[in-house]
Amino acid sequence: MNILWAYYVTCKYHVVAYNSIFKKDLFKDEVVLVTGGGTGIGRCIAHEMASLGATVVIAARKLDQLTAVAEEIRKLGGKCDTMQINIRDAAKALELIENIVAKHGKLTCLVNNAGGQFMSPASMLSTKGFATVVDLNLNGTFNMCKAAFDGYMGEHGGSIVNIVAECRNGFPRMVHTGAARSGIINMTKTLAVEWGPFNGIRVNCVAPGTIVSSGMKNYPDNVVDMIAGNDWLSPTGRFGTESEIAASVVFLLSPAAAYINGVNLAVDGGSSLSKGFPEGQDLAFNPEGSLMPAYVGWPEGKDNVHNLKHVDAPQKINDLLNKYKKKKSKL
Numbered sequence: 001m002n003i004l005w006a007y008y009v010t011c012k013y014h015v016v017a018y019n020s021i022f023k024k025d026l027f028k029d030e031v032v033l034v035t036g037g038g039t040g041i042g043r044c045i046a047h048e049m050a051s052l053g054a055t056v057v058i059a060a061r062k063l064d065q066l067t068a069v070a071e072e073i074r075k076l077g078g079k080c081d082t083m084q085i086n087i088r089d090a091a092k093a094l095e096l097i098e099n100i101v102a103k104h105g106k107l108t109c110l111v112n113n114a115g116g117q118f119m120s121p122a123s124m125l126s127t128k129g130f131a132t133v134v135d136l137n138l139n140g141t142f143n144m145c146k147a148a149f150d151g152y153m154g155e156h157g158g159s160i161v162n163i164v165a166e167c168r169n170g171f172p173r174m175v176h177t178g179a180a181r182s183g184i185i186n187m188t189k190t191l192a193v194e195w196g197p198f199n200g201i202r203v204n205c206v207a208p209g210t211i212v213s214s215g216m217k218n219y220p221d222n223v224v225d226m227i228a229g230n231d232w233l234s235p236t237g238r239f240g241t242e243s244e245i246a247a248s249v250v251f252l253l254s255p256a257a258a259y260i261n262g263v264n265l266a267v268d269g270g271s272s273l274s275k276g277f278p279e280g281q282d283l284a285f286n287p288e289g290s291l292m293p294a295y296v297g298w299p300e301g302k303d304n305v306h307n308l309k310h311v312d313a314p315q316k317i318n319d320l321l322n323k324y325k326k327k328k329s330k331l
């Protein structure tokens with residue numbers, strides 16, 4: 001009897017969790033701001049949130065990219081607005097939040113996705129280069145968190161997800177971003193504690209490992225070659241996908257994560273724990289491993305193919321992704 005009861009309770013909660021994660025109108029009352037939403041991972045997060053009913057505002061410096069993504073989302077039936085921002089400008093960050101609240105009535109979720117860096121050994125990095133990357137990632141993320149708090153969340157609550165980069169063991173060749181992202185992870189813990197009492201504000205991080213995305217286009221060919229040559233640097237024997245990052249963000253913003261606060265969720269295939277097998281991904285490749293399709297939330301088009309171009313990354317990196325997919329489809 002007890003076993004049956006335990007089974008019933010477990011199943012019941014599975015069903016509750018499943019429904020609350022996938023219900024198509026889960027975020028219908030939410031207004032979410034995704035910084036850097038005109039490209040790559042941010043674009044994917046914007047699509048997923050819109051597919052679940054949210055009103056999405058995407059903001060970055062380049063309006064043309066934002067406009068194109070907003071059109072894609074609207075064509076698929078989602079709600080999306082665009083606004084321009086340089087997250088390094090604190091005053092403009094507050095102005096942005098105030099504009100969103102004035103236009104959409106609230107701001108319940110913030111995804112701090114905008115950021116980036118370049119590759120350089122520490123020995124060759126200038127003081128200005130270090131400061132620039134810290135300013136963009138650490139100060140920029142703080143500017144957005146503080147603006148969201150002052151402009152809406154302090155009074156009404158909300159949920160924040162900061163996209164960082166997996167940097168648990170340091171970040172060789174990217175000392176600036178490793179320092180900045182570690183700063184964000186620590187800041188996230190502090191804000192979770194300080195702001196929780198303000199109507200239950202939650203602040204969490206997602207730390208991507210190496211992800212096939214447009215971000216790689218920022219790197220010169222020799223760096224892309226190096227990254228592409230190291231695709232085995234994770235126990236899963238592959239890189240991650242944008243939708244695998246978006247899924248974790250959706251989860252952390254959802255009621256399924258209502259009691260999760262101040263964590264840093266590594267989405268890296270375990271690369272922070274081990275670098276996998278030096279023999280290469282052929283040996284390490286796990287045929288059962290998930291390769292989520294892009295834009296899980298939207299209905300598929302003709303022949304079960306998504307209407308959207310999946311990933312905008314350098315050709316060599318895309319070739320690797322297609323190689324994994326072919327292997328998977330053979331099984």
Ligand SMILES: CCCCCCCCC/C=C/C(=O)SCCNC(=O)CCNC(=O)[C@H](O)C(C)(C)COP(=O)(O)OP(=O)(O)OC[C@H]1O[C@@H](n2cnc3c(N)ncnc32)[C@H](O)[C@@H]1OP(=O)(O)O
Binds near residue numbers: 120132218
């Ligand atoms: C084993 C393998 C595992 C490999 C594992 C690899 C994992 C990769 C994981 C991460 C992936 C991603 O994040 S992908 C996402 C990437 N996306 C982005 O980076 C987008 C955002 N990036 C940017 O905006 C820029 O790159 C960034 C430099 C950060 C900011 O641009 P700004 O215009 O503000 O700054 P700039 O004026 O260009 O530059 C300011 C100063 O910075 C320095 N600087 C700028 N670019 C530089 C460069 N390429 N090399 C040296 N120094 C540079 C110079 O000192 C510059 O000053 P002067 O000398 O006076 O000019």
Ligand SMILES: NC(=O)C1=CN([C@@H]2O[C@H](COP(=O)(O)OP(=O)(O)OC[C@H]3O[C@@H](n4cnc5c(N)ncnc54)[C@H](OP(=O)(O)O)[C@@H]3O)[C@@H](O)[C@H]2O)C=CC1
Binds near residue numbers: 037040042059211216
């Ligand atoms: N791809 C990967 O392997 C990994 C990515 N990440 C992080 O994930 C996030 C998304 O990366 P990804 O999509 O791959 O890369 P992208 O380069 O495509 O995305 C970066 C986005 O940030 C925006 N941005 C950059 N600087 C600013 C600024 N000053 N103000 C406002 N927006 C800005 C850019 O838009 P615009 O130029 O129009 O301003 C762009 O949309 C980044 O923070 C990245 O560092 C972390 C680990 C791994």
